[in-house]
Amino acid sequence: MRAMIQKSFGGPEVLELVNSERPKPLAGEVLVKVRASAINPVDVAVRSGAFPLLGEPPFGVGWDISGVVEEVGPGAGFAVGDEVYGMPFFPRAATGYAEYVAAPSSQLARKPASLDHVHAAAVPLAALTAWQGLVGAADVKEGDRVLIQRAAGGVGHFAVQIAKARGAHVIAIASEARRDFVTGLGADEIIDYRTTDFTEAVKGVDVVLDSTAQGDLSLGVLRPGGVLITILEHGDEELAARVEAAGRRFAGILVEPDQRALEAIAELIDAGRIRPYVERTFPLEEVGKAHDLVGAGHVQGKIVLTV
Template identity: 55%
Template sequence: MRAIRQETLGGPEVLRVVEVERPAPGPAEVLVRVHAAGVNPTDYWHRASGGLIGDTPVPLGWDVSGVVEQVGLGVSVFRPGDEVFGMPRLPLPAGAYAEFVTSPARHLARKPAGLSHVQAAALPLAALTAWQSLVDAAEVRPGQRVLIHAAAGGVGHLAVQIAKARGAYVIGTARAAKHELVRGLGADEVIDYTAVDFAETVRDVDVVLDTIGGEYGPRSLRTLRPGGLVVSLASPAEVDLVPVAEAAGLRSGFTIVEPDQGGLKEIAALVEAGLLRPVIDAVLPLEQAGKAHELGESGRTSGKIVLTVAE
């Protein structure tokens, strides 16, 4: 099968199309014929540094949408021919930039019928990140005020919609050119972070979703009401914010997304209810994975980038 691999860590240019042996599903696993694979910032990080795996090149790709080709021993939730989407194995390598990928069966869910494979591949990692942060960690409730940084980004644009579906009042930060998009997704307020200091203008927030890190964490604390929470996604270093928050009567935590069939089913239900839709910035063939990474690392995209693998 065709797959994207790299021999060394480095920039987008290290990504190559190669022929590798088709994998076989183990017990409790399925083999998926990949139709589309989502591209995420964690892919760039692992490509360049080894990420959570170390200094060994990692078979890239975790977002997948496709069709079950074969089921392994003991699998009862899927049959060959089922259309599925999901995020296999993270933080371990999955290798979804390929024509076939194996996955634990319960790291996948049935693809929403109203979505194409390209649309479905845009969802798993980013939507699960938003769901696990806002719903599982923050327990966002109707009427709460939620501030979402990089609200037009891969995680951010889905977080806006999930927070609105939970009944929250949503404030997003984004460049002025992206305000129309963010408002169209349901945000009640949008702040141009290049022109306005959100920490000086936003108050009485219950939950902040910080997708950026660095100075954004401490500044976000200033927007919270007593007992409010900052959920940090950008770097494990954000755990250093915890004692600072506690000293001010606030809360902070760092979240790493996990495979979650239950969460995928909730996301699919939101899609089918018309409350969640992915924004696709670019669709490129598998062979142009390097170009997809260049585009993503430019920092100028809105929503998601997706690689097409099979028709």
């Protein structure tokens, strides 16, 4: 099979297309013929060495996949021909930029019936991050005021929709150029970060989803007892202590595979309450161009590789 690996840290040029042996599913695993694989900012950070999650190369990056079960190991939960999606093994390597991935069936779910593989691949890591923060950690409910940072991005555009699906009042931070997009996702208020200081414009919110490493700034807009969900500062013990000392709650999120959450997200997608947005697709061979685009930091929604 063809797969992208890297033998050193560096720019997109270190990603190398190789021929490798097709994996064999173990007990409880399935072999997925990958049709599409999405790119996330964490992929770029791992590739460059900025976030050495996988240790030293060689390894293959990429986690988000959507495809068709081609082979089933003993005791696995799917059948040959089932269409599945997920982000297996995170935070260990999954080598998702490949023609085949063997993964535990418990870390995958049936692909939303209303989506093609490209749009299904765009969902898992970003949507699970938003879900595990807003639903799992904060238990967002009807009437809550929720502030979403980077609302037009991968995690952000799912977070807006998940919060709205749970009845929240959503305040979205995004550029003016993204206003129509974010409003279309269901945001109730838009704050243009280029012209407005959100810490002055917003006070007393119940939940902040922070994907900008500005936890101390976000803390200032929370009501007493409110929840700060942080993605980039999930392991910051000093920030956690400051949040708790201020009478707020700290929730650091490092996403993990979650079949039940994927199933719940798929139900909302098929009900028309969540829709993934894919800005561009690239063939597997042009993964470097895709990484350049994601690394620039201004993607609306997601970038997806077709395999």
